[in-house]
Amino acid sequence: MTSRSMLRKLAVLMVGALAAAGASARTEIQNKGSDTLVNAAQSLAEQYGKVNPKVAVAVSGGGSGTGIAAMINGTVDIANSSRKMSEKEIKEAQAKGRQPVEHIIGYDALAIFVHKNFPGDSISISDLAKIYGRDGGASKWSDLGITIPGCKGEIVVVSRQNNSGTYAYFKEAVLGEKGKFRQGTLDMHGSKDVADLVEKTPCAIGYSGLAYVTDHMKALCVAPTAGKPCVKPTEQTAFDGTYPIARPLFMYTNGEPAGEVKKYLDWIKSNTGQCIIEKEGYAPMKKVSCK
Incomplete structure (x- = not known):
């Protein structure tokens, strides 16, 4: 192998390694549940990707019960729900070592x-x-x-x-x-x-x-x-x-959110996030002035 081809191969390997490092550095938040909230959740996720490109929020629907079940089973970071969790669901979560925390994001x-x-x-x-x-x-x-x-x-x-x-x-x-x-x-x-x-x-x-x-x-x-x-x-x-x-609209997490999940929820509750909630046809959780 010539020195030129070796350098070319090394450059390809370095680009691949840098791409892999970039991909691994990106945090993905799994967000699942309420069909009522799915459009608003997708809009929030899309706009947050512009604010924080290092975080990707993957949104899917399926119903409030589906999202809550996924949170109980530990397969999502945030469960969207258009109802409160039932006592039965809370007990099921606790039996699996989960501690559901409720976040009202709008009405x-x-x-x-x-x-x-x-x-x-x-x-x-x-x-x-x-x-x-x-x-x-x-x-x-x-x-x-x-x-x-x-x-x-x-x-x-x-x-x-x-x-x-x-x-x-x-x-x-x-x-x-x-x-x-x-x-x-x-x-x-x-x-x-x-x-x-x-x-x-x-x-x-x-x-x-x-x-x-x-x-x-x-x-x-x-x-x-x-x-x-x-x-x-x-x-x-x-x-x-x-x-x-x-009714209130909820997002549930397992325990108090931390890291990127906390940053995302804080942003949803901020004026910027609440104005997106309003734009999607829901009432914000607080009084906000939106352009």
């Missing part, structure tokens, strides 16, 4: 979606319970005295799969702790699937995060009880808790 109004041809603009929690509850008593819109153009049959009741934090929170807020969903609901995998189906189906009603409301549907004003004034789902009514189906 959401869980909106009630109906088709754009829906004749009214409001609904009560009690009517939602009649529609969604087992033996609730309302299988057709006419049972509630409502006539919708293009809808003659039963209410198309759209829900979420039971590993969803949105599903769990809606059940608790509307049906009560011991309430059960009616049989025959169309259980969608994600919030966008709920929105898409309701947009196209005159007889449908669904629920999901405020960020998934579009101009092609109605998001109903919700009254806490029949006859009481209704409250519109907005970022402000989610933040101040006046909307009847408002």
Whole structure:
């Protein structure tokens, strides 16, 4: 081998070693869970990569329950959830030596979606319970005295799969702790699937995060009880808790975060991160002034 070819080979090896060193120096944060939060989480991860290029945040959905299970099993650094962890989940985590720590990163109004041809603009929690509850008593819109153009049959009741934090929170807020969903609901995998189906189906009603409301549907004003004034789902009514189906949005870590995970969560809670939360359609965890 000539000295020139040896030098060329040595240069290639050095470049490869430097690239490997650079790759190994990059920290990857695994972030998994809530489909409600997945778009916001992806936006946060993308912007943080510009702030701190040495950290890559890998985001995936699958539902709040999936993220929490991954945190319990030690396969993610941060679990996104649109509901609080249950006592059962906390005990399971502790049994495996995990110590879940809760971080509120924003607030959401869980909106009630109906088709754009829906004749009214409001609904009560009690009517939602009649529609969604087992033996609730309302299988057709006419049972509630409502006539919708293009809808003659039963209410198309759209829900979420039971590993969803949105599903769990809606059940608790509307049906009560011991309430059960009616049989025959169309259980969608994600919030966008709920929105898409309701947009196209005159007889449908669904629920999901405020960020998934579009101009092609109605998001109903919700009254806490029949006859009481209704409250519109907005970022402000989610933040101040006046909307009847408002909830905090969580990120969970195993123990108090440290290192790059702590830096990332601190950034999410900063004005910059909170403005991204607001831009994605959720209420920030604190008052911020965003451009």
